[in-house]
Amino acid sequence: MEKNTGGLPEKVLDWVLRQFSPTAAFDSAAQLKGSTSSTLFRISLWVENSTENYVIRLLDNQEWLEEEPDLAIHEAASLQVAEDAPVPTPEVIAIDETGIECGIPAVLMTMQDGAVDLKPSDMESWLNQLAESLVKIHQEAGDNMPYDYFPYNDPNTIEFPSWSRVPEYWKRAIKIVAGSRPPVKECFIHRDYHPANVLWKNGRVSGIVDWVNACKGPAGVDVAHCRWNLAILYGVDAANGFLQAYQRYASDFLYDPYWDLRTLIDILGGPPEVYAGWADFGVTGLTDDMMEERLDKYVVSLLE
Known part of the structure; x- marks a missing residue:
């Protein structure tokens, strides 16, 4: 057989x-x-x-x-x-x-039990659990982690986003990231924390997967990475809701928009496109134009 x-x-x-x-x-x-x-x-x-x-x-x-x-x-x-x-x-x-x-x-x-859920019935509860799980990851100091955080793109040489309708904001973002980074206490970070790497079962988080990029670094990198994913999936309000939830669970976290801007610079390198994996999880109807528009709105929200 x-x-x-x-x-x-x-x-x-x-x-x-x-x-x-x-x-x-x-x-x-x-x-x-x-x-x-x-x-x-x-x-x-x-x-x-x-x-x-x-x-x-x-x-x-x-x-x-x-x-x-x-x-x-x-x-x-x-x-x-x-x-x-x-x-x-x-x-x-x-x-x-x-x-x-x-x-x-x-x-x-x-294998972790559960499934990716990108169409939550209760967005507030979903964002809260997404944030709470990330806070738990960051409770681990990561002293035994042999890999350290490093940025993916150099703001001094990065290709400017010619597709943007708000180029003046991206210029400001790049200038800020090219400056000095704020001092932070580092911890264990996932480095690719976003909704498609979180599993759910019976309305609860059941697993965190895809750890191939994990390292020791600033917690703000994980928060920021999840935020821009939420911003292009659902809009700026979802990204802000996640940040507010994270701050509630991590009372000692000092938010700095530098890391939001840093992660945005790290994803530059051509016009933004709809992530192919989203369709596998039932998210359809998004277009590349929407990705451009939502990233523009997000960078404007960060700088205003």
């Missing part, structure tokens, strides 16, 4: 099975939706008379690997530190650091 591997390469499946007892057996596999920078598969195995689900990340983005060849090691280190934070996260099972076993670098981990 032919295996239902869902497109998972046979050599990858063989490697996965070798991580378990000889009695473990393959049940099924399917590619997970929503990921655009790597390929994710859910793998179901028979392990000691019960079905267990796992996730494997195949790091098949060659451009990304050329920039950061240790991505598998990075995610494994991130997940190990995340275990100490009071949030539900996957656990590392094994990594294929260089791809010698799987053909490409890979990270095998446990």
